[in-house]
Amino acid sequence: MSDKKKIILTGDRPTGKLHVGHYVGSLRRRVELQNSGEFDEIFIMIADAQALTDNARDPQKIRDSLLNVTLDYLSAGIDPAKSHILIQSMIPALPELTAYYMNLVTVQRVGRNPTVKSEIKMRGFSEGEADNEEGTPVGFFCYPISQAADITAFDATVVPVGEDQEPMLEQTREIVRKFNSIYGETLVLPDILLPGNLASRRLPGTDGKAKMSKSLGNCIYLSDDEAAVSAAVKTMFTDPTHLKVTDPGHTEDNPVFIYLEAFAGEDNKDASALFAEYAPDYKDLNEMEEHYRRGGLGDVKVKKFLDKVLQETLSPIRKRRAEYEKDIPAVYEILKEGTAYAAETAANTLSRVKRVMGIDYFRGM
């Protein structure tokens, strides 16, 4: 067992292009960790099988999104020389591990998972009692268990994700403990790694709704051009009580300031440079927020700053994307290599699991 190694597993569902919520919630951190050189291995999974659990009728969307998400990764700075990008459905050990883990989890336990509950609600899966109602697909209901397979297959020690993934990590840890207590120390217990600031753990949508989400259409995408980003910022919600520039304003629950916390807040290493260049009247976000709360700072001015901050973040990403887009076969080659390597790693874990479970009947024959 390779539990002394430091290994990252994380990923995304290919249900669309990645947005800036994914970026601050997980992707930005992955790139930092990748470049820190502190990790022995980094696996980044495109969770197409999981995406199919609630998109079975729309496989074309998943297929199309696969390339988009890969380009999003590469343009955000994921380096295929340092990180393995893999396609979930092409790793046969994963559904096999899932099948064994399913016996260690109760239907009641999954039903209590707060993320599963809210996602079932958000997707409009009702009880499925009336003839015209669509219930929850069994595959969807079980995805927390398949996520445990994803994480443990690579012996991941660290999983950098947004806040909505907390209950999933807890579920994985329970499965690991249960498995190890029954069959002996086999699986590695992973830790969640959440973003340092609250804004980044769950970035709201441009409409002020709780979460920026592909399914809610309130996103700024990593692949949006300059004009699209500016347009989205212009129409963003702010403080509805801040009518005149001189009125005192609220910064909490104000999406514009929440975005500024995520992109130009204290934890951001480029924050002081961004203020020096685009808002030199303020040393940092605290000073700008104080002015807004006092009154005298208009929304237009704050939005102009946010626009600059976002463009500054996205512009190197756009440049890298343009480079990768020139050679799409090379991008598929990256996926092929990452997937082949990951398949081998996961197969080794599966062998270990079957051995301790005593279902490796032909061992040594």
Ligand code: ATP
């Ligand atoms: P879907 O609507 O298909 O579920 P999604 O937008 O929720 O898509 P996922 O692929 O489920 O995206 O999530 C990928 C990763 O991005 C997870 O680590 C998740 O925590 C993080 N994430 C997603 N949305 C946000 C957000 N608004 N703020 C911060 N992190 C987010």
Ligand code: MG
């Ligand atoms: Mg999601």
